[in-house]
Amino acid sequence: MNFQESIIKEIGDVLHERKESIAVAESVTAGFLQLALSSITAASAVFKGGITTYTIDEKVRLLDIDASEAAVKNCVSESITEQMARNVARLFDSTWAIATTGYATQVPESNFKQFAFCTIYHHNKILFTKKTELYPHTNPIDAQHFYAESALFELHALLVPGL
Numbered sequence: 001m002n003f004q005e006s007i008i009k010e011i012g013d014v015l016h017e018r019k020e021s022i023a024v025a026e027s028v029t030a031g032f033l034q035l036a037l038s039s040i041t042a043a044s045a046v047f048k049g050g051i052t053t054y055t056i057d058e059k060v061r062l063l064d065i066d067a068s069e070a071a072v073k074n075c076v077s078e079s080i081t082e083q084m085a086r087n088v089a090r091l092f093d094s095t096w097a098i099a100t101t102g103y104a105t106q107v108p109e110s111n112f113k114q115f116a117f118c119t120i121y122h123h124n125k126i127l128f129t130k131k132t133e134l135y136p137h138t139n140p141i142d143a144q145h146f147y148a149e150s151a152l153f154e155l156h157a158l159l160v161p162g163l
Contacts, residue, residue, distance in 0.1 A: 004036070004149060007156045012040030014159040015096070022155075023092035024050030025063055025084040027075065028102040028116045032148035048092035063087045074109045076101050078117055078129050085121035097121040098151050102132075104140040114138050116147045120155055128154055 015022060024033045034050040037043065051062060056075050059065040064087045065080060073080055084099035102116025103109070114134040120127050132150055134143055 004152065005039075007152055008036055008039055009041070010160055011037075011152070011156055012043070012046060015040070015046035016042065020095040021046050021048045021092075022096040022098065023048040023088045023094035025088035025097065025099040026050060026052045027054055027059070027084075027100060028104050029100045029144050029148040029151070030054075030104075032144055033098055033100065033151060036148065036152060048094045051088060051091070059084070063091070076103065076110070076117065078119075078131065081117040081119040082121075082126050082129055085119040085126065089121050095123055096155070098155060100147055100151055102147065104143040104147075106136065112136075114143050116143075118147065118151045118154065120151070120158060122158070127158055130154065 022037060024037065026033055031052050037047045040047060053059045053062055056070045059075050060067045060070055063084050065083050069079060081099045081101050084101065085097045088099060089097035099119045100116055103114050106112040106114055115131055117129065117131050119129045132147060134146065
């Protein structure tokens with residue numbers, strides 16, 4: 001069992017033990033978080049599901065993101081990821097939620113930087129929001145994996161403190 005598998009197993013064990021659930025709203029991680037959480041043993045008991053939205057219109061329509069802020073920030077900001085987390089928890093009626101948004105490639109909208117925001121939400125409260133920046137020219141798939149693994153690591157730290 002590798003490090004990521006161990007973390008996912010422990011996340012699943014804690015969620016099962018506490019009878020809690022999780023949902024995911026992804027953009028930059030493009031489903032990697034959903035893939036990881038779906039691998040939890042008896043996942044359907046704790047993983048409610050997720051949604052991957054890439055466009056501003058879909059984030060506004062499906063995740064009820066503030067349209068004016070989304071337009072100004074290109075849907076990439078601390079506030080946007082917090083809205084995504086809150087609203088996906090409500091949408092799936094889950095106790096936990098993770099949301100990610102950012103840039104896996106260097107584009108003019110990001111000032112040619114690769115970065116992402118991650119928010120973790122629990123019982124109507126934002127517990128964690130972080131901006132992660134990558135080295136220039138990181139391979140896009142490697143960037144997506146890194147953002148997803150970082151989010152899982154942070155969730156694990158909140159669920160299993162002290163390890």
